[in-house]
Amino acid sequence: MNLLDPQGPVAAANSTILVDSVFIMLAIVVPTIVAIVAFAFWFRASNTRARFQPDFVYSGRVEMVVWSIPALTVILLGGVAWIGSHQLDPRAPVPGTGSPVRIQAVSLDWKWLFIYPDQRIATVNSLTIPAGAELNFQLTSSSVMNVFFIPQLGSMIYTMNGMVTNLNLRADNEGKLQGLSAHFSGDGFPDMMFDVNVVSPLSFPDWVATTAKTDAVLNEDSYKKLMQQGIEKGRPTYRLDDPRLFDLIATQHIPPGPGPELVSDAGRSHTGGVDAR
Amino acid sequence: MSMTATAGRAHADPHHIGLVIEHPGPAPKRTVTAYGFWVFLLSDIVMFSCFFAAYAVLVNQTADGPKGSEIFEQRNVAIETVCLLLSSFTCGMASIAADVRNRFWFYLGMAVTCVLGLIFLAIEFREFADLVSRGYGPSRSAFLSAFFSLVGCHGLHVSAGVLWLLTMMAQVFAKGFRADVLRRMMCFALFWHALDIIWVGVFSVVYLLGGGA
Amino acid sequence: MQAVPTLEALMLGKLDWSAIPFDQPIPLIAGGVVLVAILAVLIWVVVKGHLPYLWHEWITSVDHKRIGVMYILLASVMLLRGGSDAIMMRIQQAIAYQSQGYLPPEHYNQIFSAHGTIMIFFVAMPFVIGLMNLVVPLQLGVRDVAFPTLNSVGFWLTATGALLVNLSLVIGEFARTGWLAFPPLSELSYSPGVGVDYYAWSLQISGVGTLVAGINLVTTVLKLRTKGMNYLRMPMFCWTTLASNLLIVAAFPILTATLAMLLLDRYLGFHFFTNEAGGNVMMFMNLIWAWGHPEVYILVLPAFGIFSEVVSTFSGKALFGYRSMVLATMAICVISFMVWLHHFFTMGAGPDVNAIFGIASMIIAVPTGVKIYNWLFTMYGGRIRFATPMLWAVGFMVTFIIGGLTGVLVAVPPADFMLHNSMFLVAHFHNVIIGGVLFGAFAGFEYWFPKAFGFRLDERWGKLAFWFTFTGFWITFVPLYAAGMLGMTRRLQHYNVAEWRPWMIVAAIGMAVLSIGVICQIMQLVVSIRNREALRDRTGDPWDGRSLEWATSSPPPVFNFAFHPDVRGEDAYWDMKIAAQQQSLEHDVPEYQDIEMPRNSPTGFVCAFFATIMGFALIWHIWWMVILGGIGAFATFVVFAWRDHDEYVIPAAEVAAIDRVNLEERRSLVSMAGAI
Incomplete structure (x- = not known):
């Protein structure tokens, strides 16, 4: 890194x-x-x-x-x-070879969701990108603020609920990199590191095709399950049901993710960290 | 420690040209108190400016709730404004009365100021209660949060001012026009006038700009 | 729908036994030890019969010197607390490679939040305010600050805030959000516990205290100066005090308003910074940094003032380029309000905005650089005595330049795009806050200690403390710079990147060295108190000083000066010394007069007592207690306003007796020096 x-x-x-x-x-x-x-x-x-x-x-x-x-x-x-x-304005495109890849990243509590709207797939905690291509990131958050950052690709940008921020990057060399959240977001924050696989432009379509065969589907319901607070150790992949899912999240049509527990009606909530997890 | 003060003067700076007016020494207590209170008022105005800024940022965030023009009643606000402006005048009368040590006019001025302040508060309270009962409480939208906080913050200041006013009256009653009581009276008057100035801001930014749209 | 609250809920609010962390041994034991220590001290005080002395001479004192000392004592105690947090964090990060370490996240997150909050609000702030309180009236040649009783109120409210933060250790929890409690994480939906409430209320209460101190010191510098003390004759420390307190007055209300908005969100369901109903988190960022950036200069400007005094005294020269320094100070004061956006370049503002704020931030480096050069040229042609304060000063200059370099670096937006929120940033602000503020506070402590207590501090332990702290600082924070360059972000409770680990281990070792420095400092205090007779300062001028605080005895009498000194130029006391020698010590017999001084008052302490009750009750939603506390605080002020005598008179004879002793000591020493 x-x-x-x-x-x-x-x-x-x-x-x-x-x-x-x-x-x-x-x-x-x-x-x-x-x-x-x-x-x-x-x-x-x-x-x-x-x-x-x-x-x-x-x-x-x-x-x-x-x-x-x-x-x-x-x-x-x-x-x-x-x-x-x-x-180096993060909003300015970084021209590359081949067609640009559009990626919508959502920071969840406490994992990263990457939606590829054009490929109609989605991944969690694992970002696969073709080398040399122009990458357009749209960023938002399901709940609290985070920062999307892949140190070796440069420029970090905040993710915020109800807002979309833009970031443009390009990866030049194939290989494995790591990304992370650079803004503290709660108890699971250290586990918000994600893999970045830079693959050759030729094998990228293969990867997309393989991923699209996944059984799991990402739609509003499965997204709502995913955004519950928790740490994701695996690297699940999804077929994307509705390519407008990101917009639904960013415009708050899907309400923000819940916190650690629902505050009971009398307004009493216990303290201490143990029961909050 | 030996004192080796043989050389090394601070006057090598060549810009000490011409006459320097010597500072006369510490200022009298009345000046110091007033000065300190002015500084406090400035800091209070900074705090208000934050609430003004928040209001400006959030004024359009109505979350499908009511807009300002739908809930503001210009007539009430006009009465509020008149009360507050008049109370500034009567507060000034009371200050002058205190300076010439006239108890009757002091009590009268303060009492009228108090009543006007209470009328202002009553109207504001009714406005708030009415909004809440219609479901337009501060938790309805960010705009209403900002509105209630800005206007409410001023209202809290007026309430504190009324409390202070009553304390001042009691103090004059018990202690007479002592030097320290007069100093406090001066601070109170400054405070009350400052609230007036802030109200002019609230009136213009919230009710005039928001009501017309 | 809302159920009818039970009697228990009415009486105790949210408070119940689950608030005591029986399942978390570390805070429980730490809290227990602190509690036992406090009780032990209290019992010792009562049994030994010191209570009346403490009450009359310290707790109710409105003497600016005593209040200054209490501020510094508070800061020192809290430094140990914040320091223990730092040690725990360094150990955690050293061992939490591919493991959870020894601190679970909910505890680790409280620790780094508390560390930041405590170090800024309850160490750095009280330390510099304490030094300003102690020294500024003396330097201005006056008898007290503008509002002595309010001064006491301000101190005790600060202490209330500190008390509440420490209370969170054993009752409930502290914020787990970082020291600035960014929403929406700090909103009720994501932080339902009382941690954020502890944070916000302690800062609200101590914030009032700070504001009071700020108003007091601004008025003191502007309106209470001795005869002839024109603005351009004030010692540099008075100038930086003025600048710093102007910033307090202008910036702290922003903090108060911002936290009030957050509290309204949490308590009454407002929507300032929530995700719902149109709240705006970016507004919080802007507001909190509109306070937060000036805050940095509130802390560091007084330190600059201390270094100006120290460097000029120990070089045996007047400060080089005095007017330039004044200009630089005021420039920093003004520009510091125009740069807040550099704390969030990566939020997506456009390149124009980013670049403008980046350049504005760099511009602050100009007056700061000028200050460094002026200290440099003050040393040039001097006769430098390396007493402990001077060591801290030189250590500061070297350290601070590096901190400044990395600061300007993160002010370049494209560089900040890589370094924002990283360990590099952590290293940077520790570099300027430890290297600037803390070194400054220590220098001021060593420099003015003899003035406050009448004896010097042991030089050997002082120098040891400096070298350990200085070395420890670099061993701790260079690795953090390196880790930042390796992409490590801050506030990680654990990690699995192998390349970060060695740096974390080195940093932990550095922390150990740093701790030895702190131990040396404690030893210095113990040894000095034991040898106080040998270290006694009889003249009141142990360092061959140049400003008026050295013109009176050590410790100064309660009235500071028998006469308001008549100032004829910069370096007022230096001029007097020269004049005394040239007139071959012929003194007129002065005609002493009665002096009126403000009476002591328990207002501050009582007010803080009620503020503590109110704060605690607000945190736990115990509404009847909130009302009780509010009424109590108001009643305290009314009682204070009702008293008939707010001053007492020190008769001329007593003034004369006290003053003559000191004059005799001085004369004998000056004549000895003259004879040589």
């Missing part, structure tokens, strides 16, 4: 900016730290060779320099930030 080992153009650009920014700043940070240590050492009270200059408390020239150094650095970095933010 090394951020400095990107597997796609977005992650590559992100990490390049990251590394460049660090070097730009190191160029002034390192001399400053050296100066701090050097001044502190040389002007120690016991050093008789150091000249005591108690009246050196103002210098227009020094002031000029100390305001300009950080200002110039920030101007430079500000340029990087401006250009970078625009070039």
Whole structure:
């Protein structure tokens, strides 16, 4: 999951900016730290060779320099930030080879549901994508906030109930990656890691065909079962019944997922974590 | 520790040019109290601005419930506004009376202020009770949540103000126009006027903008 | 439909025996130990007959110095609590590789939430407010803060908040949502327990205390300054105090309003941040960070002020570029309100918005950088004495620059797209908060301790504490930077990524080193108290200081100064020392006058007592107790307003007697120095 080992153009650009920014700043940070240590050492009270200059408390020239150094650095970095933010806008498509793949990701308590509306299949905690293709993600949440993040593909984005956020990525190399939720979402949060299988563009249709033969069907009912709080250890796959399922979730036609337990009518709910699970 | 204060003055900064007006020293208590209370009022206004902001964000989130124009009654709001503005005037009268130590006019001014405040609260309470009974309580929609909180927060301030007002009257009755009582009276007057200003905001943002649409 | 509530439900609300975590040994034992310790201390106090002394001299005191000391004591105790949480988290993450570790999620999640809440609200805040309380009136040359009794109220309300947070350890639970309790997770449907209520009510109550402290200190700096103390002659610490408290006054009401909305959602079914009926979670994000980002500067600006004092004193020079520093401070104060969105670049705002907020955030680095350079040039040409406070200052400068670097890095939106919410971010804000605020608090503690208590702290243990803390800090947090670069996100109770594990183990080792630092600090206190006669500061000026707090005795008399000092320039006390030498110590015999001081008052303590009752009752839905607490608090204020004498007089003769002792000590020492 090394951020400095990107597997796609977005992650590559992100990490390049990251590394460049660090070097730009190191160029002034390192001399400053050296100066701090050097001044502190040389002007120690016991050093008789150091000249005591108690009246050196103002210098227009020094002031000029100390305001300009950080200002110039920030101007430079500000340029990087401006250009970078625009070039790497998560909403901007990342062109690739072949036809784009549309994926709708829903964060559930506490698992990830990936819907492939065009292929009419869905998977849980396992994302399979073709290498080199343009990937358009639509993201939402069944209940609380989460963040969709595949470190080696770059750019993370929040998922929120009742809202759709967009993310565009591309994976360049075949292989296995990992994704995770980057926003704390409750007791099962650590188990929200998911597999990312980047397969060749040729074997992707095969995988779709195999998955479409699954017995399990994802419709409103099975979705409602799936969104109950719990941890999913397996990697279930589904045939997708209604390709508009994601819209029903995002527009809250399917109501948000329930919490740990229903609050009883007298408003009494017990405390402590044990009964909440 | 030896004192090696032989050199090293702070005046090497060349910009000490011309006359510097010397600070005269700590301010008198009345100034300090008023100043501190002003700072508090500013912070209170910041808090209100959050509720205003929330209202602005949520005003269209009616969740198929009523819109503002369907539930606001301009006549009641007009009466509320008149009450509050008048009460500011009578509160000012009471302040002047306190400054010249005239008990009769002080009590009269405060009593009228109190009555006007209570009328305001009664109308607001009736408006809220009416809405809740029609099923348009604050849990109906995000818009109504924001509406009840903003207007209710002001209402709570007015209630606290009435409590403070009565305490001030009791205190003048028991202690007379002592210096500390006068300082508190000044703070109360500031508070009451500030509530008026906030009401002008509530009136414009909630009832005028929301009612017309 | 709603059933008629039982008598039990009326009397006790949601409270019953299941609130005590009998099945969770760790919090139960921890809570039990704390309870026994508190009881033991109480019994000891009563048996030894210290209670009247404590009551009259401390609990009811409205003396800003005493209140400052109590704030710092509260912060130190809570530092141990927050620190234990940190140790537990580091151990959990070190062993929870492909296993559940030793803490189940519902417990681990409470721990990291409590750690953040406690460290920010009940360690960092009271520590800096305590130092400001202690020092600012002395530096301004006045006798007390603007509102002494309110000051006491503010402190005790802060203590109430701390008490409630700790109460959640044994009765009920604490929030399991993180230290900012983001909805909808913190809404009733996803957090039905009392944890979030404990969180919100303790912050509401202590928030009132903080606001009171803020108003008090703003008014003090702006309206209570001694003769000749023009704005541009104030010590740097007063300037940063002003900036920090202006931020408190402007930002804390936002927190109050935001938490009030969350509480309305939870208690009365409102829909501010719920998933249903049009609630908007993004509004919470915006509001909470509109408070949260200024909060960072509320904490770090006073630390900057402390370092300015320390660096200039121990370099034996005036602060370099004083006006530049003032400008930088006020610039930070203003800009800090314009950058809140950088906490959620990844929420999907457009590139323009992200870039603008990113650049605004970077701009804060400019005045901050200027401050670093000005400290650097203060050292240049100085005669630096490496007493413990100066060690903390230099340690800070090195540490904080790295923290600043990583901070600017996450202000670049595309970089933040990779680092948001990661361990890298965790490392970054610990780097600035520990390296900035905590080092600053420790420096201030070492620097002003002699002023508060009349004796210096042991240097050997102090230096040991510094080196262990400094080293421990780096061993703990460099691995977290590394883990963040490996994609590790924060708040993980367990994980199964092998490459993260070594870093977590190193971080746990670092935590052990850091803990040794804390132990050294405790040892320093113990050793110093034992050797206090040898460490006694007789002159009131142990460090050869430059500002007015050193012009009075240590500890200062209750009235601080027999006369309001007359200030003629920056570094007021330094100028006086020079003047004293040049006039070969000829002093007029001053004519002492009676001094009026505010009387002590139990208002703060009683008010906090009722606030505690009210807070607890609100958390557990015990409505009759809420009303009782409310009436009690109101009655307290009325009783306070009714008292006839709010001041007492110290006769001129007594003032003279106290002042002369200190003057004699000083003169003898100055003449000795002159003779050499």
